[in-house]
Amino acid sequence: MLLIHCPWCGPRDESEFGYGGEADIARPPDPDALSDAEWADYVFMRTNTKGRFKEQWVHIHGCGRWFTLVRDTVTHEHGEAGVFGGVEPEADG
Amino acid sequence: MQRYSIFSLARNALTGHRNWPQAWRSPAPKPEYDVVIVGGGGHGLATAYYLAAEHGIANVAVLEKGWLGGGNTGRNTTIIRSNYLWDESAAIYEKSLRLYEGLSRELNFNIMLSQRGVLNLAHNEHDLKEMARRVRAIRGNGIDSEILTPAEIKKLVPAINVSKDMRYPILGASLQRRGGVARHDAVAWGFARGADDRGVDIIQNCEVTGIDRKGGRVTGVRTTLGPIKAGKVGVVVAGHASVLADMAGFRLPIDSHPLQAMVSEPIKPVLDCVVMSNAVHVYVSQSDKGELVIGAGIDSFNSYAQRGSWQIIEGQMGALVELFPVFSRLRLMRSWGGIVDTCPDASPILSKTPVEGLYFNCGWGTGGFKATPGSGWAFAHTIARDEPHPLNAPFSLDRFATGALIDEHGAAAVAH
Ligand SMILES: Cc1cc2nc3c(=O)[nH]c(=O)nc-3n(C[C@H](O)[C@H](O)[C@H](O)COP(=O)(O)OP(=O)(O)OC[C@H]3O[C@@H](n4cnc5c(N)ncnc54)[C@H](O)[C@@H]3O)c2cc1C
């Protein structure tokens, strides 16, 4: 079981979280302009990195918020969580 | 190759079994091959075997970074069946089951195929309806499948709990009698021995670190034992498919996840078929040694670590003791993990790639052991002819662009 640091709630067991897969897969701004192959690349193709991998988690049985983590997919070592849209975690209290 | 038989067994018994020859050679790699297969799991070894046996292409090397079958082949729970929903899947999994049925004889190697039956339980009205539809579709494809009532299930599996006050009572099951289990190592070793006998070089402890290309065509591979030139390269590395695709400059629709399995302490025979439940999420069979072999689902996160999380084991144990209260006092002896290559439609990829002469066989995810011979057979054809066999044409990479996905989440819901 991973010990994951939610930016808002601190370290919690992995079983409190939902997994959101690879991060930074942005919806193409103009889908109609894409070929089928480009659309398939967006919808299906994944980098699936062995090593340092940026991914998304949601604290589903906690605060319910999404965040990103850079985790090594071999050792599971990970650093600080990142937040979307620059929303900083609020101070405790 | 020295054939295995009652006579060779007796002859070798007389000399204390000291004179058995090696089952395959371990040659140094040659500088160049017609075909290089990356990955010495069951699928890679089967591919090499059928290249030599069916297509007369024997100037082949299988490169394995560890030991033969040390990946998912040697870590899986060995359930074999062909009761898939869609025609495309039914065709390739049934081809595989038929090859399995003749494999011990073909390879002169006992793969210990035991067609003890595979039971898939239904726990609610929806399961029952879905099962009826599925069984009809399967039978429509000429594959054996039947529906059992709770009383019939109890007769077949006396240890199971069919009482109505279970949290998720058992309302019925489908049964494929030709399904069962086989010895996983033997499948890898049998194909290795057969391939070696036909001239294939099997090279262990040789990791592929790069894929050389020139003008859009593959020219060879870089390995920890030096560069090896190749006319064609077939990549069959399961959980590491994305890593090898990256070496060739493209991406795959694959995520790598840990999948765990575990065995209990050995007990007297108590379970003589395979029992699977998608709804409560566990499956179990009993090995010849008496251990219960248990498995269930993947860890949600991407990983290459060959180990999984504790809560996954806990969840499937809860399901197991609900189905079989008598198992509650057993101790687990070992658990382990493999890295499975899951695909968005729960179907495999056996395909040409954007690089000419480079072929990928992956995406079998949680359920490719049952497909080992069929996959190798079709992949060998694809490599030899540079075009897919009708059996694997639907499983090409471009289905993700055309949208012709083969959604087998129903058949593959429990990792098996
Ligand atoms: C716990 C578990 C239970 C399972 N249960 C079942 C089941 O009951 N029934 C079923 O049908 N399926 C099951 N599966 C799935 C099944 O095991 C796989 O789909 C199948 O064995 C894949 O075979 P393979 O030969 O493609 O891969 P593998 O056996 O994994 O072989 C791939 C090989 O490639 C090698 N390799 C990787 N990278 C490189 C490199 N760079 N250079 C050289 N070699 C490399 C690896 O070392 C490995 O030996 C299970 C899997 C797991 C993990």
Ligand SMILES: [Zn+2]
């Ligand atoms: Zn939180």
